[in-house]
Amino acid sequence: MIKIDTIKIHEFRGIRNLELKPNGNNFAACGPNGTGKSGIVDAIEFGLTGKISRLSGKGTGDLSVAKHGPHVDFRDKPGEAWVELAVSIPALGGKKAVIRRTVKGSNAPTVTPVDADVLAALEAVKLHPEFVLSRRELIRYVISEPGDRATEVQALLRLSDVGKLRSVLQKIDNACRSALAPLERAEAEATKQLTTALGVTQLTKVVVLTAVNPHRQALGLAPFTDLTPATPLTDGLATTGVSATPQPLPKAQAASDLAAAKAALAALAVDPFVATAVGLIPRLEALAADPAAAAGVKREALLTNALDLYDGAQCPTCDTPYEPDAFVSHLKEKLGHLKDVADQRTALTQDMAPLLTAIHAAGTGLATIIPYGAQLQPPVDVKPLADFKQVLVGRYQQLQALVPLEDTIAVLAVAYQVADLTPTLDALGDAVNALREPTAQDAARQFLTIAEERLIQLRAARQAHAVGKEKATKAARVHAVFTAETTKALEAIYTQVQDRFAEFYRELNKDDESAFTAKLIPSMGKLGFDVDFYGRGQFPPGAYHSEGHQDGMGLCLYLALMSHLLGDGFTIAVLDDVLMSVDKGHRREVCALLKARFPNTQFIFTTHDDVWLRHMRSEGIITDKNVAHFKTWSVDTGPAEWTHDTVWDEIDAQLADNNVSGASGTLRRYLEYFAGEASHRLRGKVEYRGDGQFMLGDLLPGALSALGDGFKKAKAAAGSWNQKDILDAVAQREAAFAAARQAANADQWQLNAAVHYNPWADLSKEDFTPVAAAYKALVDLYACPVCKGMFHVTPPRGPKEALRCGCGHTNLNLTTKAAAA
Numbered sequence: 150m151i152k153i154d155t156i157k158i159h160e161f162r163g164i165r166n167l168e169l170k171p172n173g174n175n176f177a178a179c180g181p182n183g184t185g186k187s188g189i190v191d192a193i194e195f196g197l198t199g200k201i202s203r204l205s206g207k208g209t210g211d212l213s214v215a216k217h218g219p220h221v222d223f224r225d226k227p228g229e230a231w232v233e234l235a236v237s238i239p240a241l242g243g244k245k246a247v248i249r250r251t252v253k254g255s256n257a258p259t260v261t262p263v264d265a266d267v268l269a270a271l272e273a274v275k276l277h278p279e280f281v282l283s284r285r286e287l288i289r290y291v292i293s294e295p296g297d298r299a300t301e302v303q304a305l306l307r308l309s310d311v312g313k314l315r316s317v318l319q320k321i322d323n324a325c326r327s328a329l330a331p332l333e334r335a336e337a338e339a340t341k342q343l344t345t346a347l348g349v350t351q352l353t354k355v356v357v358l359t360a361v362n363p364h365r366q367a368l369g370l371a372p373f374t375d376l377t378p379a380t381p382l383t384d385g386l387a388t389t390g391v392s393a394t395p396q397p398l399p400k401a402q403a404a405s406d407l408a409a410a411k412a413a414l415a416a417l418a419v420d421p422f423v424a425t426a427v428g429l430i431p432r433l434e435a436l437a438a439d440p441a442a443a444a445g446v447k448r449e450a451l452l453t454n455a456l457d458l459y460d461g462a463q464c465p466t467c468d469t470p471y472e473p474d475a476f477v478s479h480l481k482e483k484l485g486h487l488k489d490v491a492d493q494r495t496a497l498t499q500d501m502a503p504l505l506t507a508i509h510a511a512g513t514g515l516a517t518i519i520p521y522g523a524q525l526q527p528p529v530d531v532k533p534l535a536d537f538k539q540v541l542v543g544r545y546q547q548l549q550a551l552v553p554l555e556d557t558i559a560v561l562a563v564a565y566q567v568a569d570l571t572p573t574l575d576a577l578g579d580a581v582n583a584l585r586e587p588t589a590q591d592a593a594r595q596f597l598t599i600a601e602e603r604l605i606q607l608r609a610a611r612q613a614h615a616v617g618k619e620k621a622t623k624a625a626r627v628h629a630v631f632t633a634e635t636t637k638a639l640e641a642i643y644t645q646v647q648d649r650f651a652e653f654y655r656e657l658n659k660d661d662e663s664a665f666t667a668k669l670i671p672s673m674g675k676l677g678f679d680v681d682f683y684g685r686g687q688f689p690p691g692a693y694h695s696e697g698h699q700d701g702m703g704l705c706l707y708l709a710l711m712s713h714l715l716g717d718g719f720t721i722a723v724l725d726d727v728l729m730s731v732d733k734g735h736r737r738e739v740c741a742l743l744k745a746r747f748p749n750t751q752f753i754f755t756t757h758d759d760v761w762l763r764h765m766r767s768e769g770i771i772t773d774k775n776v777a778h779f780k781t782w783s784v785d786t787g788p789a790e791w792t793h794d795t796v797w798d799e800i801d802a803q804l805a806d807n808n809v810s811g812a813s814g815t816l817r818r819y820l821e822y823f824a825g826e827a828s829h830r831l832r833g834k835v836e837y838r839g840d841g842q843f844m845l846g847d848l849l850p851g852a853l854s855a856l857g858d859g860f861k862k863a864k865a866a867a868g869s870w871n872q873k874d875i876l877d878a879v880a881q882r883e884a885a886f887a888a889a890r891q892a893a894n895a896d897q898w899q900l901n902a903a904v905h906y907n908p909w910a911d912l913s914k915e916d917f918t919p920v921a922a923a924y925k926a927l928v929d930l931y932a933c934p935v936c937k938g939m940f941h942v943t944p945p946r947g948p949k950e951a952l953r954c955g956c957g958h959t960n961l962n963l964t965t966k967a968a969a970a
Contacts, residue, residue: 150720151274152751153193154245155235160223161195161252162188165787173237175771177754179762180779185788186755189777190725193753194281196232196248197274199255202281218252221784227253238270239720239749246271277715279305282707283725290710291690291703295675302676305710306642311635315628322628325621332610332617338513339607345409346402346596346603361600364593378608382601386594398524399595400584406521407577410514413507414567422507423565429500430561436493437554448490494551501548504564508548512541518577525580530573537568636671643669643676646709653705653746654680657738658698660945697731704739708747723753729761736761737829740768744938744955767826769938769955800921804914812914816921817845820928824848827931830941831855832949853890856931859942859952860886862963869966879961886930892923933959 152173158164163185169176178186191201195218204212219230233249246267250258260268274280289301303312344352347360354376361382362372370385416422455466515538522531547560587595647669655665661683668687670677679687680702682694690699704727711719731739743752752770756762762778765771779788796819803812825848828835833855835848860883867876932939933954940959942949948968953960 150240150277150280150715150718151197151236151238151246151270152720153234153236153753155233156189156192156196157233158188158192159232160220160226160230161218161232162191162201162220163782163784163787164188164192165220165785167787169777171751171753171775173751174775175752175754175765176775176777177756177762177765177771178777178779179756179759180788182757184757184779184782186757186779187725188788189753190281190283190723190755192232193234193723194278195252195255196234196250196258197271197280198278199250199258199275200278202278202283202286214252214255218255220787227251236271238267240718241266241270273718274721279711280721281723281725282727290706291678291699295677298678299671299676302710306714308639308642311639315632315635318624318628318631322621322624325617325624329614329617329621332614334509336607336610336614339603339610341409341510341513342517343600343603343607345405346599348405361597364596367589367593368597382604383597386597398521398581398584399599400581400587401592402595402599403518403521403581403584404578406514406517407574407581410511410518411574413511413514414570416507417511417567418565422504425500425503426561426564429497429504430558432493432497433554433558433561437558497551501551504561505545505548508541508545508564512538512545515541521577521581525577525584529576529580531577533568533570533573537570540568639671642713643671646706646713649712650702650706650709653708653742654702656742656746657701657705657735659738697735700727700729700731701735701739703727712747717749719747719750721751721753722747725755726757729756729758736764737768740764740770741955744768744770763822763826767830767939769933769936772937797921797925804918804921807914809914809917812917812921816924820924821845821848823928823931824852826939827852828855830939831859831952832942832945852931855942856886856940857883857890859940859949859961859963862949863952863961866962866965870962875961882930886927889923889927889930893920893927 153171153176154173156167156169156171158167160166167189169178169189178189180186187203191203195201195214199214201214201218204214204217215227216224219227223230228251230253231249231251233247235245235247238244238246244267246264247261248258248271249260260271279286286301290298293301302308340352344350347357349356349360357376358373365372365385368386373380455464515534519531519534519538522529522534544560544564547556548564551557647667651665651667654667655663658665662681664684665681666687667678667680670679678690680690680694681687682692690702694702704724711722743750754761754765754771762771762776766776777790779790781789783789796815800812800815803809803815821844824845825843827833828848828851831852833851833853835843835851838847860879863879864876864883867873867879933956935958936954936956938955940952940954942963943951943953949963951960951963
């Protein structure tokens with residue numbers, strides 16, 4: 150990944166012309182809503198990826214980067230709307246690069262230098278658009294349906310293809326299993342055809358040889374002693390020299406096929422077929438009489454068919470795009486609600502199987518003898534047979550489909566009725582009987598020829614069935630192994646992520662949720678998320694936790710996912726107003742977490758809350774120079790920044806305009822904020838107010854006393870441990886602090902007088918400038934000279950043990966030797 154040094158934005162979104170210089174460090178854009186902060190986020194995302202999340206996805210309608218990326222006044226000049234980012238690439242030793250992208254050429258940015266390693270690094274960033282996070286995306290990780298959460302998390306972890314591949318393998322598995330039934334039926338039909346041709350009831354090697362060898366002997370051919378898969382029954386037939394012209398229709402075979410067809414048709418009109426058909430009708434009528442159940446059967450059939458027909462991309466019924474896991478999970482959830490109906494359907498299908506087998510056998514018998522009509526002389530009209538065969542096809546298809554239930558009931562009521570085919574069958578029989586009796590050799594030749602044809606068909610059917618079973622077995626095995634292994638791998642990933650998430654969240658809420666745990670629960674197409682609620686059990690985050698806690702969870706889960714995905718490559722994150730509902734105390738902890746856990750990640754923040762900005766400054770996560778503080782926005786000028794980077798610059802500017810009252814007000818407001826922060830961090834004593842309305846006089850004494858007391862305790866501790874160097878250093882700090890405190894206190898009356906209207910207190914800038922300088926010197930003594938973070942004491946409760954800064958440059962022991970002993 151990369152870090153951003155400079156951001157240049159020209160006629161893009163709501164920004165006319167703006168340059169920001171994060172210089173690879175954390176950066177914050179602050180200002181009221183509507184002042185252009187999000188335009189910076191859009192610009193960064195567009196510059197690196199060519200896309201703007203805000204203009205895509207659900208609810209965005211016909212919004213697009215091409216139409217709505219440029220400033221409204223440049224919507225017809227997309228080539229003049231551009232973003233330029235100067236970046237450094239840590240993985241390449243901090244190598245510098247510049248990427249410039251116009252809206253018109255959003256897919257073809259200009260990159261300098263055009264080095265392969267630079268292009269690869271920028272392409273890697275483009276593959277990870279989740280480096281930009283807004284609250285609407287943040288909360289999707291926490292408060293969302295399990296299926297939606299799984300999609301979001303797997304997309305972030307680049308695991309979407311796993312679900313797609315699993316769906317493809319499941320589809321192959323289903324298809325292979327579905328193909329077995331017709332293959333098995335084809336083998337059974339081929340077996341029946343061969344047994345009919347051989348005049349036997351079963352197929353074994355001995356039976357086949359017993360039936361074939363007499364005919365071979367009649368032709369003077371050597372009998373078979375064995376029958377291999379490669380052995381043709383007509384082996385040697387071409388060398389027999391028999392020249393008799395064979396009958397166009399083998400009389401014996403035709404008679405046998407005709408008898409088989411009559412038997413199959415007769416089986417439809419006798420028990421157990423009739424009893425089975427009649428017995429199923431009351432069960433179907435009971436289902437049809439219950440509107441809910443009848444609708445459930447139709448719905449279950451539709452969903453089952455949709456599941457089978459799903460192509461991995463779109464719903465087969467409505468063409469709506471669906472991710473594989475999401476579609477399968479969605480339909481299986483719906484089918485789960487129809488379990489009773491599905492069970493009844495399964496039972497009916499099983500009990501109807503004998504009917505389907507009998508109907509299919511009758512249809513096959515007719516299909517075999519129908520061609521004989523045209524081969525006889527004179528031809529026999531077999532249209533009644535063909536018509537009834539179509540009737541059987543319709544019955545078969547309806548019973549197989551089951552729905553509509555009324556149609557299936559109607560079919561069952563007549564399923565055992567056979568059309569009067571006697572005249573046609575008799576005519577066929579008479580015509581077959583009239584055929585000339587073949588000679589013994591002709592009969593033998595015909596027998597072997599037909600038997601060979603049907604044996605070849607059976608061997609092909611058996612081979613196809615065997616191949617089908619092998620495919621089905623392999624497909625099922627591959628699907629099962631892939632599912633098991635990916636589930637195992639996903640569970641391992643989710644376990645690591647959930648543990649890291651819980652660790653981060655405990656750091657944010659160590660004051661009251663130090664035992665917090667969480668559980669990510671993966672299943673087919675879903676990702677459940679349960680969290681501990683004060684030891685009372687685990688529940689979804691939205692069940693009991695506040696909105697502020699949910700926001701904190703969203704950030705922690707995002708950080709856990711990104712750190713797992715990218716590791717040391719997690720070098721940039723753009724957080725767009727993601728934590729506005731987090732309470733004040735935990736905001737400080739958020740800053741501490743980001744600073745401590747992600748020291749190598751460049752965070753770019755936007756916020757409309759000045760308190761957030763102050764927290765970030767106090768914790769040293771950003772510096773005063775790395776802030777863009779917007780005050781207004783207009784369509785003509787874009788965002789307008791405050792003209793000064795720090796409160797001291799602002800005060801100097803007000804004094805330059807001789808606005809003493811304004812400067813005093815600015816200083817007082819800042820000191821109230823500062824004194825509150827210092828009192829909190831140093832555990833200063835402040836008189837409690839139930840309304841929370843603390844003024845400077847309430848807060849500043851506690852902050853001053855706390856740091857002074859800290860220096861005194863540090864001196865005492867250093868003396869007790871005979872640490873003369875530390876004692877001297879602390880004494881110097883204490884003296885500097887005492888002098889600064891005295892200087893600020895001497896002119897405090899001017900601060901109060903200048904804030905309010907007092908005709909007797911007509912102060913000039915010359916009077917007030919030393920006041921501001923004195924307080925700046927005092928405030929500077931509360932911060933580390935290295936990391937600029939404000940001092941704090943540890944632990945947060947109980948005896949104070951240390952006075953330190955975030956980076957550890959200042960770390961003063963407050964425990965004396967006697968107390969330690």
